[in-house]
Amino acid sequence: LPPADVVAEVTASGLRGRGGAGFPAGIKWRTVADTPGSLKFVCCNADEGDSGTFADRMLMEGDPFTLIEGMTIAAYAVGATEGYVYIRSEYPDAIRTVREAIAVARDQGWLGEDVLGSGVRFDLFVRVGAGAYICGEETAMLESLEGKRGMVRAKPPIPAITGLFGRPTVVNNVLTLASVPAILAGGAAAYQALGVERSRGTQVFQLAGNIARGGIFETAFGMTVEKLINTYGGGTRSGRPVRAVQVGGPLGAYLPADGLDLPMEYEAFAAAGAMLGHGGVVVFDDTVDMASMARFAMEFCAEESCGKCTPCRVGAVRGVEVIDRIVAGQDPDGNLALLGDLCELMTEGSLCAMGGLTSMPVRSALLHFADDFSPRSPRSPSGPEGRRPR
The missing domain is CATH 3.40.50.11540 (NADH-ubiquinone oxidoreductase 51kDa subunit)
Incomplete structure (x- = not known):
């Protein structure tokens, strides 16, 4: 040709x-x-x-x-x-x-x-x-x-x-x-002919995290997250219920267990405030502490930022501090509002997707797992991975 x-x-x-x-x-x-x-x-x-x-x-x-x-x-x-x-x-x-x-x-x-x-x-x-x-x-x-x-x-x-x-x-x-x-x-x-809507052909989905059968699965776009995890992945390795699934890498949104009927395609994920990314799917069971996962997103950005723009370079460091204050019970309402403003600033002001997407896992954790951000007593017993028993 x-x-x-x-x-x-x-x-x-x-x-x-x-x-x-x-x-x-x-x-x-x-x-x-x-x-x-x-x-x-x-x-x-x-x-x-x-x-x-x-x-x-x-x-x-x-x-x-x-x-x-x-x-x-x-x-x-x-x-x-x-x-x-x-x-x-x-x-x-x-x-x-x-x-x-x-x-x-x-x-x-x-x-x-x-x-x-x-x-x-x-x-x-x-x-x-x-x-x-x-x-x-x-x-x-x-x-x-x-x-x-x-x-x-x-x-x-x-x-x-x-x-x-x-x-x-x-x-x-x-x-x-x-x-x-x-x-x-x-x-x-x-x-x-493969795929759906504007997501054509196949994608290589990668199952990892708390999953019974991790690995690579190449399939046409359109399969639901739930089918990918339970039919192909065999559910969680621990045998406990799925609580959250992160798709799209460390800056991808966290999907709750009742939101896994989402088809694996670009537009459906965008409409749900998430992203498909490189096709990585990380599964968490019901012992995960989602406030810690939101903190990890900010911490990851602070560690990996190239430092060129202020919203990413400084915003991620401040994000870690604000989440720590929320979990510690220091003016939770004021700090939650501050975290929302910070996420908006990083999304709109960052030079690239590194800072621009850091707010996605934080916002999704706040939206779907708000209880995990409630103040914690240092003397209260904690469940697996530092999360209080539900």
Whole structure:
């Protein structure tokens, strides 16, 4: 197919970014293809840092050639000649496997100056991150690839126009790029036939936490959270009732047990004030302390913030302090109002999704598990994980 037809096929398939944002891949590719430039890049973001997610690692360790093929197709479609796989340092097996696979691909003529005798030039390189969660954000990853500290860039300009070293750049997640070979092999219509509404094709859902059968389950969009947990995951490992489920990583919303009939698709989750993210699903039973989980979200943001913008850098630290005061019974009404204002400020004022989404787990915990934020007596007995018996 001519490059433009490849882009059209990916666009028609309805493939959206599997890294969390859900942006249509075909539109991103078309932007890069239409932007003039003698040098263009394809970058795979394999900095898989969300809690409960491991699909990128499993694919890179088990079938790296699918990723290499997807990146090569993307390069052909947009006119890129160089590609980078940005892998987190905590994945040594994935790093070694992808590097070995790239060497095999070069030897076989699948990469290099003349890919399969087509006249197309494309080569791939692995770059290892230094353990910063923020580099899962595309512009922070690009900064790191350029040898700088991983900090987010203001947008616009978008990476598709001004990306790596100021050049037009495709930035996609591992699962997004790995979906491309199947789409082109079976046709856009076959992929489009799977899924629901604007969530087309399949997603790789990852079950973790207090779950009897954790692991990876690839299925078409539309399955409910309840079916995924109970039918495929076998319920909780402890045998106790499910109390909360977090979908979308450490900054995803907490869903209560009576809200698990939610279909696994982008728009349904957005309407429920949640996000699908990278497809990670973490299960908690009825012993979990949700005030502690809300505090963890703020603590995580404070630890992992790149520090570039004040709402994220300072807001998360203040958030931990405010939640501690609420649980300690210090002016709970005033501090709850202050926490609400802080969440709004972080959502509206943060430069990227790191600070912008930190309020999502906090607000969902307050909404569905308000009792856990009531003042606690230090002398009262506590249940498992520090939570008072219900």
